[in-house]
Amino acid sequence: MAENNVLLLIDAMACAVMAMQLMVFQRGSLTYRPLASCFAWALIVASVAVPIRILSGEYLNTDWSETFINVALCIAVVRAQGNVMKIINPG
Numbered sequence: 001m002a003e004n005n006v007l008l009l010i011d012a013m014a015c016a017v018m019a020m021q022l023m024v025f026q027r028g029s030l031t032y033r034p035l036a037s038c039f040a041w042a043l044i045v046a047s048v049a050v051p052i053r054i055l056s057g058e059y060l061n062t063d064w065s066e067t068f069i070n071v072a073l074c075i076a077v078v079r080a081q082g083n084v085m086k087i088i089n090p091g
Helices: 002-023 034-055 064-079 084-088
Strands: none
Touching: 002 034, 002 064, 034 064, 034 084, 064 084
16 A cells, blocks of 8 residues: 555656646747647646545556556656647657
């Protein structure tokens, strides 16, 4: 049970960091891309839902594979500085 609490905490933190990084992204002089914008919005909504559901007690179980995926995606978003186009097309 304690292992699951640690995984839930890591999962919630990774998703919260990912959502914050995506929300503070500023396009600046980059070209507006509607599909990338929709993808970023969907990632924000999905990633914000995880910590909210964990804090509300609705989300009680996670496993190491789900937590690993969320941490890996969080690292990719942070490295891309919130620019989802850098994640989709890093070249």
